[in-house]
Amino acid sequence: MAKTTYKRRTPEEIKAQVDAYGEQIVRAAREYTATPEDLHSLLDFMAQFPTYSVRNQVLIKSQSPGAQGVASFRRFQDLGASVQKGEHALKIFAPQTSKTIRGEDGKWIPYSKATVEQKAKAKSGALQHRERVVGYRMVNVFDVTQTDLSPDEYPKLYPNRPINFVADEQRSQILYDAWLTIQSPGAFLFLCMTAT
Template sequence: MTQATTKKQDRKEAAKEKKKQIRQQYKQTAERIETDPDFAASFVDFAARFPTYSEKNQKLIFMQNDEATICAGFNKWKEEGRAVRKGEKGIKIFAPTKKKSRDENGEVIKNEKGEDEEEAGFIMVTVFDIAQTDPVEEETTN
């Protein structure tokens, strides 16, 4: 086994563990929202800031940064002329994705039209609150 393969496996294991921790924290947050009226009221106020996010992602953001106001991924902030500050800890949420369906041999499954079949799923992605970014200075040329 090569060192690159080992590093890749280590990253996969770390990501799997992080996902497990996030899910456990999410469960605790969801339970607290259901049982603590004051906490639930705080969440409702918070969630109103993120109307385009799913309730699950609203809860995920809330539990990781209850002061967040506008969230986006690293590249989106870059497109918006902002840079994520070095050392900032991202907020983990789930984003929809599609992947090719495969049979037990790992071969891509084709539909009746001969096109690759896809299955929907979710992957964990990292977003940052606007408070974790700074405007990028425009370079002036003379």
């Protein structure tokens, strides 16, 4: 079997992909907040992904409306599951971080350029160090339904899954009216684009 080779993408191709997913978020956010029922459905979906940003929750829903729990290919392997052959990944944003160490002279040094001694001092706490988000990149995740696990095995992967948000039609309308009262028309779109 021939080994697959991958062509490294140019910065322009990466930017185009990020822009396309940004536009997808805006379209989806408008769609998901158009009616009380749509908003209720979105909130119910979002309750399944409490550790993800609003932006990523909307991206996941727009790519896989029935998603139940996502993780990277490697994370599923670590959990003893395999992604089924032929499944296509969902794309979400992941933070890119930069580690720095404050040298003896007070200047911040990129971790990759620090000496072994400086790294050891940072690890022991003798030198100040920090990690901060410097940008975002697109990463692949898969839904649990794309793995070889059976539905009765899902709870072992997500033991702290929140209880489903349950509301009747009247409560959905009240929630939607409250949403409109508190928020300006574009607030949800703004939240989707700026949330980390």
